[in-house]
Amino acid sequence: MEFFRIKRDIPFMRHALVFNIISFATFAAAVFFLVTRGLHLSIEFTGGNVLEVEYARAAEVDKVRTSVEALGFGEVQVQNFGTSRDVLIRLPLREGTAQAEVVGRVFGALCAAESGTVQQREGVSDEGESISRQVCEAAGAEPVQLKRSEFVGPQVGKELAVDGATALGFVIVGIMIYLAFRFEWKFAVAAIVANLHDVIIILGFFAFFQWEFSLSVLAAVLAVLGYSVNESVVIFDRIREAFRRYRKMDSAQTIDHAITSTISRTIITHGSTQMMVLSMLLFGGPTLHYFALALTIGICFGIYSSVFVAAAIAMWLGVKREDLVRAAPKGDPDDPNAGAVV
Amino acid sequence: MNRYPWWKYAILAIAVVVGLLYTLPNFFGEAPAVQVSSAKATLKVDADLVPRVEQALKDAAVEADFVQLDGTSVRARFGDTDTQIKAKDAIAQALNPDPADPSYIVALNLLSRSPAWLSSLHALPMYLGLDLRGGVHFLMQVDMKAALTRRAEALTGDLRTLLRDKGVRHAGIVRAGNSIEIRVRDAATLAAARTALAELPDLEWSEAADGDATKLVGNIKPEAARLVQDQALKQNIVTLHNRINELGVAEPVIQQQGADRVVVQLPGVQDTAKAKDIIGRTATLELRLVDDSPEGLAAAAGTAPVPFGAERYVERGGQPLIVKRQVILTGENLTDAQAGFSGDTQEPVVNLTVDAKGARIMRDTSRENIKKRMAILLFEKGKGEVITAPVIQSELGARFQISGRMTTAEANDTALLLRAGSLAAPMEIIEERTIGPSLGAENIAKGFNSVIWGFAAIALFMCVYYMLFGVFSTLALAVNLLLLMALLSMLQATLTLPGIAAIALTLGMAIDANVLINERVREELRAGAAPQAAIHTGYERAWATILDSNITTLIAGVALLAFGSGPVRGFAVVHCLGILTSMFSAVLFSRGLVNLWYGRQKKLKAVSIGTVWRPGAAKPAAQA
Numbered sequence: 034m035e036f037f038r039i040k041r042d043i044p045f046m047r048h049a050l051v052f053n054i055i056s057f058a059t060f061a062a063a064v065f066f067l068v069t070r071g072l073h074l075s076i077e078f079t080g081g082n083v084l085e086v087e088y089a090r091a092a093e094v095d096k097v098r099t100s101v102e103a104l105g106f107g108e109v110q111v112q113n114f115g116t117s118r119d120v121l122i123r124l125p126l127r128e129g130t131a132q133a134e135v136v137g138r139v140f141g142a143l144c145a146a147e148s149g150t151v152q153q154r155e156g157v158s159d160e161g162e163s164i165s166r167q168v169c170e171a172a173g174a175e176p177v178q179l180k181r182s183e184f185v186g187p188q189v190g191k192e193l194a195v196d197g198a199t200a201l202g203f204v205i206v207g208i209m210i211y212l213a214f215r216f217e218w219k220f221a222v223a224a225i226v227a228n229l230h231d232v233i234i235i236l237g238f239f240a241f242f243q244w245e246f247s248l249s250v251l252a253a254v255l256a257v258l259g260y261s262v263n264e265s266v267v268i269f270d271r272i273r274e275a276f277r278r279y280r281k282m283d284s285a286q287t288i289d290h291a292i293t294s295t296i297s298r299t300i301i302t303h304g305s306t307q308m309m310v311l312s313m314l315l316f317g318g319p320t321l322h323y324f325a326l327a328l329t330i331g332i333c334f335g336i337y338s339s340v341f342v343a344a345a346i347a348m349w350l351g352v353k354r355e356d357l358v359r360a361a362p363k364g365d366p367d368d369p370n371a372g373a374v375v
Numbered sequence: 376m377n378r379y380p381w382w383k384y385a386i387l388a389i390a391v392v393v394g395l396l397y398t399l400p401n402f403f404g405e406a407p408a409v410q411v412s413s414a415k416a417t418l419k420v421d422a423d424l425v426p427r428v429e430q431a432l433k434d435a436a437v438e439a440d441f442v443q444l445d446g447t448s449v450r451a452r453f454g455d456t457d458t459q460i461k462a463k464d465a466i467a468q469a470l471n472p473d474p475a476d477p478s479y480i481v482a483l484n485l486l487s488r489s490p491a492w493l494s495s496l497h498a499l500p501m502y503l504g505l506d507l508r509g510g511v512h513f514l515m516q517v518d519m520k521a522a523l524t525r526r527a528e529a530l531t532g533d534l535r536t537l538l539r540d541k542g543v544r545h546a547g548i549v550r551a552g553n554s555i556e557i558r559v560r561d562a563a564t565l566a567a568a569r570t571a572l573a574e575l576p577d578l579e580w581s582e583a584a585d586g587d588a589t590k591l592v593g594n595i596k597p598e599a600a601r602l603v604q605d606q607a608l609k610q611n612i613v614t615l616h617n618r619i620n621e622l623g624v625a626e627p628v629i630q631q632q633g634a635d636r637v638v639v640q641l642p643g644v645q646d647t648a649k650a651k652d653i654i655g656r657t658a659t660l661e662l663r664l665v666d667d668s669p670e671g672l673a674a675a676a677g678t679a680p681v682p683f684g685a686e687r688y689v690e691r692g693g694q695p696l697i698v699k700r701q702v703i704l705t706g707e708n709l710t711d712a713q714a715g716f717s718g719d720t721q722e723p724v725v726n727l728t729v730d731a732k733g734a735r736i737m738r739d740t741s742r743e744n745i746k747k748r749m750a751i752l753l754f755e756k757g758k759g760e761v762i763t764a765p766v767i768q769s770e771l772g773a774r775f776q777i778s779g780r781m782t783t784a785e786a787n788d789t790a791l792l793l794r795a796g797s798l799a800a801p802m803e804i805i806e807e808r809t810i811g812p813s814l815g816a817e818n819i820a821k822g823f824n825s826v827i828w829g830f831a832a833i834a835l836f837m838c839v840y841y842m843l844f845g846v847f848s849t850l851a852l853a854v855n856l857l858l859l860m861a862l863l864s865m866l867q868a869t870l871t872l873p874g875i876a877a878i879a880l881t882l883g884m885a886i887d888a889n890v891l892i893n894e895r896v897r898e899e900l901r902a903g904a905a906p907q908a909a910i911h912t913g914y915e916r917a918w919a920t921i922l923d924s925n926i927t928t929l930i931a932g933v934a935l936l937a938f939g940s941g942p943v944r945g946f947a948v949v950h951c952l953g954i955l956t957s958m959f960s961a962v963l964f965s966r967g968l969v970n971l972w973y974g975r976q977k978k979l980k981a982v983s984i985g986t987v988w989r990p991g992a993a994k995p996a997a998q999a
Contacts, residue, residue, distance in 0.1 A: 034840050035986040157483055180814045186805030200938035207930040249873050252935060252946040259931025260884060263924030270920045298894040302887040305833050309883030312829030313876060318821040321876055
């Protein structure tokens with residue numbers, strides 16, 4: 034099987050300007066939404082409480098909201114999570130309340146709303162592990178169950194935000210140094226600009242749709258950054274090789290040739306990775322949902338940016354044969370055009 | 376040209392065998408077990424306990440798979456949960472003759488079902504994070520400022536004794552924040568004080584004029600301060616261990632994180648309220664004298680200001696009490712505390728035991744203060760409360776008891792807090808997470824399904840698109856998964872849901888190397904290279920690219936590892952390991968397979984790598 038029956042080099046660079054304008058427009062839109070809407074940060078960054086509860090039958094979100102609001106913990110977010118029986122409740126940090134007790138009080142209120150009482154129950158799981166937990170009991174049944182809760186204090190949240198930014202900075206600097214060392218500064222700049230543009234676009238999506246930006250999404254974003262840089266690296270590798278081999282071509286032609294000869298690999302690789310991500314999106318459940326979503330956007334724009342943006346920027350920066358071939362002036366034994374040396 | 380020397384095949388074979396061996400324990404699952412650990416700090420669990428447990432099981436006619444000593448606990452594994460519960464009761468009865476005062480904690484637990492020979496190779500199943508097994512996670516911040524203040528207060532007391540012993544007549548010692556100020560009136564005293572102060576190496580002194588007198592200001596030296604903080608953290612961890620032992624949790628994790636934080640993870644516990652009751656009771660204990668002088672009583676009544684060197688606290692009943700600032704003893708000196716009944720009046724009491732230093736101080740203090748009251752203060756989150764303020768009836772030694780105005784439950788409560796030791800510095804919960812057991816199981820299933828279906832889709836595509844080379848790539852990817860799992864099991868790194876996501880993502884990315892190789896080989900074939908040469912150059916040329924792209928991905932992974940915390944760290948560990956294993960499997964292992972298959976054929980006409988399409992050619996040049 035062969036999907037890519039390309040007869041001659043596709044003139045990508047002829048349309049470089051158009052691609053760059055499209056990129057710039059998406060980038061500007063992403064920045065616009067980031068500024069105007071902001072990211073919907075998870076409580077890992079902002080601090081606060083999250084409870085995930087499971088009802089015996091479909092949950093009434095409004096009723097849940099009223100009973101939690103009655104506790105007076107400030108702005109409460111209540112939404113379904115995964116199925117109609119699961120409800121996620123988010124509470125912001127609030128000065129003056131004993132944060133560590135919030136979860137217990139909210140669960141108590143939810144339980145009371147189902148006319149049950151909270152009891153402590155000690156038991157043994159089916160596997161034989163002892164379990165002690167708080168159970169909401171109403172007439173012998175368990176109308177609501179606490180599946181997960183999380184409390185993050187303000188100091189932790191701030192730290193995580195700082196650490197996240199540091200990690201992003203470290204990745205950018207590290208990759209630039211490596212590329213500058215391995216190739217040339219123009220490529221380093223081009224690769225980073227192209228891939229930061231991916232990162233900003235992913236963030237822009239999260240801002241526009243107000244999807245929750247959590248720590249695992251941050252991990253996905255950084256992983257995508259490393260991953261799409263590697264895409265650019267593959268193309269740059271080819272550009273270098275083409276510069277050595279085909280002396281007659283100018284820069285734009287060389288870049289076209291490099292992109293054309295890697296396009297099949299680019300699409301197959303990304304397709305394979307995307308299959309994995311799609312599988313996470315389908316089977317991973319709500320916890321991995323945004324993680325997989327961030328990866329999906331990152332992979333799609335990763336193809337676009339490495340093919341159309343990175344190489345174009347390198348071209349605008351005036352990448353020349355001398356920049357890359359200088360390192361090995363004696364030439365390549367494979368070079369068909371190698372002539373006499375004066 | 377496409378041949379490996381025998382030793383390269385040997386390395387590949389060994390890697391796969393080792394990988395299989397260490398992945399194996401993950402497939403056996405877990406069996407019910409009973410874990411016996413010490414309930415008292417004074418009692419050590421050692422090999423002598425094993426025969427006792429065995430005997431107890433034999434007497435109850437319960438059969439265990441094995442009974443063994445594992446670190447600080449004895450574990451016995453059973454076939455099913457019924458036997459497990461029977462065994463737990465039997466062991467508890469045999470080891471704890473008095474259920475009200477247990478010497479050992481007998482808890483239900485899970486143990487790997489893998490055979491003993493695997494365990495003896497240290498081949499253990501992967502360590503699952505709380506999000507996969509359910510439990511409670513706390514992150515606690517130790518209040519280091521309070522630890523320093525307390526140290527300064529203790530040093531002030533030491534100074535008073537020291538200067539009195541040396542006969543230095545100073546004009547007052549006070550603590551101001553974390554520094555200590557001594558006022559001296561004349562130069563002779565100043566010189567005497569200076570010599571005496573050299574005996575306290577933890578403090579550095581500076582002089583300042585203060586009216587007609589001289590003020591000596593002492594600050595805790597930075598290295599001493601660091602030591603104080605270090606010890607405070609260590610003591611808090613030990614105390615937490617003791618308190619958590621009371622909960623009877625099978626495998627608690629109590630670890631230092633950073634300079635001033637402690638992580639506590641309690642698998643299987645769903646009940647945060649109870650856990651917090653015990654560990655979150657971030658209490659520190661101090662014994663001080665009550666100021667029962669007329670000024671003190673007046674201050675307690677609210678008619679006079681609080682006297683110098685004293686503080687006002689509220690007793691548990693609501694009565695205000697004036698307590699001297701000077702600390703006689705802290706929780707550090709307390710070695711044991713038990714609830715009991717007094718011999719003559721049969722009322723509930725708390726029996727206390729203090730260490731040698733504490734005993735000496737207690738003796739001196741109590742001798743000088745008979746018929747006066749001594750307050751036991753409990754500090755929770757910076758706020759102090761007087762638990763009880765008994766009257767000192769006689770000279771006290773290493774063992775003494777508190778009696779009066781207590782119910783049995785209160786005596787038990789007090790004893791528990793005292794017994795578990797007190798914290799050197801208060802702690803506050805700054806992060807808390809609970810995960811239900813059903814959610815943990817769901818998360819495992821979801822993560823597992825994502826990996827399996829993703830893998831299947833990639834494998835199918837690769838086999839169809841690249842034919843035999845696709846099969847090799849798929850096998851290489853399977854080896855990658857195997858090695859990654861083996862590595863995670865070997866390192867006993869904690870596997871979390873983000874970690875499983877990282878496995879999936881790493882596999883998805885790892886196939887990139889094989890696609891690069893296969894595309895390169897096709898390209899060489901397209902350019903008209905002979906099959907053997909095409910394979911050789913294909914691998915050779917792709918290698919540089921693979922290295923480059925993996926290094927950039929690794930940079931991102933390392934950054935996540937260095938700066939990430941919590942879920943991000945779990946992701947990063949797996950991601951970085953996965954990149955390393957993928958380099959091995961995608962390049963070396965797949966090459967090994969190709970060499971094994973094609974390497975021997977001298978006159979190779981075609982390779983099975985799917986369609987090699989040539990522009991201009993009417994039909995494919997080489998096909999399977």
